[in-house]
Amino acid sequence: MTTASLLTPPPLTDGARRILDTAARLFYSHGIHAVGVDTIAEESGLTKRTLYDRFGSKDALAAAYLQVRHGEWWERLEARLADLPTGASAQERVLAVFDSYTLDSASTERGCAFVNAAAELPAEHPGRAVVRAHKQAVVDLLGELLSEDAAPTTDHAALAEHVFLLLEGAVVHRGIDDDDHRLVAARAMVEDLLGEDRASD
Amino acid sequence: MTTASLLTPPPLTDGARRILDTAARLFYSHGIHAVGVDTIAEESGLTKRTLYDRFGSKDALAAAYLQVRHGEWWERLEARLADLPTGASAQERVLAVFDSYTLDSASTERGCAFVNAAAELPAEHPGRAVVRAHKQAVVDLLGELLSEDAAPTTDHAALAEHVFLLLEGAVVHRGIDDDDHRLVAARAMVEDLLGEDRASD
DNA sequence: AACGAGGTACACTGATCTGTAAAGTGTGTT
DNA sequence: AACACACTTTACAGATCAGTGTACCTCGTT
Numbered sequence: 001m002t003t004a005s006l007l008t009p010p011p012l013t014d015g016a017r018r019i020l021d022t023a024a025r026l027f028y029s030h031g032i033h034a035v036g037v038d039t040i041a042e043e044s045g046l047t048k049r050t051l052y053d054r055f056g057s058k059d060a061l062a063a064a065y066l067q068v069r070h071g072e073w074w075e076r077l078e079a080r081l082a083d084l085p086t087g088a089s090a091q092e093r094v095l096a097v098f099d100s101y102t103l104d105s106a107s108t109e110r111g112c113a114f115v116n117a118a119a120e121l122p123a124e125h126p127g128r129a130v131v132r133a134h135k136q137a138v139v140d141l142l143g144e145l146l147s148e149d150a151a152p153t154t155d156h157a158a159l160a161e162h163v164f165l166l167l168e169g170a171v172v173h174r175g176i177d178d179d180d181h182r183l184v185a186a187r188a189m190v191e192d193l194l195g196e197d198r199a200s201d
Numbered sequence: 202m203t204t205a206s207l208l209t210p211p212p213l214t215d216g217a218r219r220i221l222d223t224a225a226r227l228f229y230s231h232g233i234h235a236v237g238v239d240t241i242a243e244e245s246g247l248t249k250r251t252l253y254d255r256f257g258s259k260d261a262l263a264a265a266y267l268q269v270r271h272g273e274w275w276e277r278l279e280a281r282l283a284d285l286p287t288g289a290s291a292q293e294r295v296l297a298v299f300d301s302y303t304l305d306s307a308s309t310e311r312g313c314a315f316v317n318a319a320a321e322l323p324a325e326h327p328g329r330a331v332v333r334a335h336k337q338a339v340v341d342l343l344g345e346l347l348s349e350d351a352a353p354t355t356d357h358a359a360l361a362e363h364v365f366l367l368l369e370g371a372v373v374h375r376g377i378d379d380d381d382h383r384l385v386a387a388r389a390m391v392e393d394l395l396g397e398d399r400a401s402d
Numbered sequence: 403a404a405c406g407a408g409g410t411a412c413a414c415t416g417a418t419c420t421g422t423a424a425a426g427t428g429t430g431t432t
Numbered sequence: 433a434a435c436a437c438a439c440t441t442t443a444c445a446g447a448t449c450a451g452t453g454t455a456c457c458t459c460g461t462t
Binding site for chain 1: 231232234235312316317318319320321323329332333336359362363365366367368369370371373374376377378383386387390
């Protein structure tokens with residue numbers, strides 16, 4: 001409930017939507033501090049006045065950007081999960097999370113949008129709450145995927161944290177390295193990790 | 202050689218040192234974009250003129266900040282490794298890397314300085330090369346620590362990558378969460394990981 | 403005594419930053 | 433006809449940004 005409202009942007013007018021999409025693209029590629037509101041207005045084909053009428057402040061726009069980013073990520077992942085054959089194992093479903101990064105390289109070129117935002121936003125910025133909510137949602141999702149068919153003896157929460165940290169490390173370095181080799185490597189690690197788990201069934 | 206020069210700042214005058222120390226503190230706490238050169242000059246008790254005479258540009262100063270940051274991190278870690286009893290296992294030595302984060306909380310409050318910098322710096326910024334060199338040095342170090350007494354059957358490089366990703370994920374989230382619980386958890390995961398490895402000797 | 407190096411003081415440039423003021427246009431609804 | 437709404441245009445405020453020019457001071461070295 002709290003999380004849902006934190007991760008869902010308010011209803012938007014057409015113009016606001018265009019501003020937000022433009023802001024999302026620019027914020028992700030160049031960072032939030034590096035992009036001015038004038039640039040956003042200009043590139044979206046709307047005016048700064050509209051931007052402020054709709055969003056109130058650059059900080060609020062940045063927070064909305066993170067909400068949009070979460071929404072897109074979540075949708076892409078759910079679509080990928082839905083595409084799996086019925087009865088897909090927990091392992092296959094968790095690996096689909098990694099694939100959603102390696103296969104959509106354009107949207108991961110600069111690493112994790114949420115980590116990047118947290119890196120440059122002060123503690124009191126409204127976007128930081130969105131970042132925390134997003135990360136909590138990812139951990140929770142991994143926990144749910146793992147609890148569906150895993151052995152009752154395994155600690156699903158701990159395993160989810162392990163997979164989560166591998167994922168985070170790999171995605172972050174996707175933004176530092178020039179390629180996705182760490183994502184591929186992390187995927188293999190998780191495959192091993194969950195393979196061993198299943199072997200102990 | 203290349204790496205060493207990338208990670209070592211040039212010799213500095215006393216004033217330059219004070220400017221750099223001040224910049225390091227402010228850049229880490231608030232981000233590079235968020236801190237102006239006027240603030241750095243003022244807080245270091247020197248003038249902006251001196252800053253530019255010594256460093257030439259803010260970009261160069263930011264790159265030097267990352268070099269200093271790496272140097273301090275490396276020294277702290279070497280001291281911690283030197284404090285270990287002689288004949289300490291690879292596991293103990295790798296875990297010391299994690300301890301260097303959990304036990305020096307002030308310098309990790311905002312997560313990984315290098316990841317944070319990469320998040321806000323454009324691809325062509327000189328600091329990015331320092332970030333990559335630093336991360337390479339960390340992976341290499343882990344690989345060396347692990348190869349010292351591990352079983353010959355294990356793939357040290359792959360194990361080092363695994364530990365590295367857990368470390369990276371945990372340190373990054375140290376800057377997002379309010380506590381170091383993920384660092385503690387990651388340390389335990391590595392303990393397990395290397396424990397199993399030793400059990401297969 | 404001369405000189406260079408490190409540093410100070412301070413005014414300044416030109417650009418860019420977030421945010422606001424004021425007045426007006428077009429469209430659809432009641 | 434009246435009104436709300438989304439949005440426009442132009443202009444501006446006030447701050448801050450990185451970076452420079454110039455003149456001067458104080459050392460230690462030669």
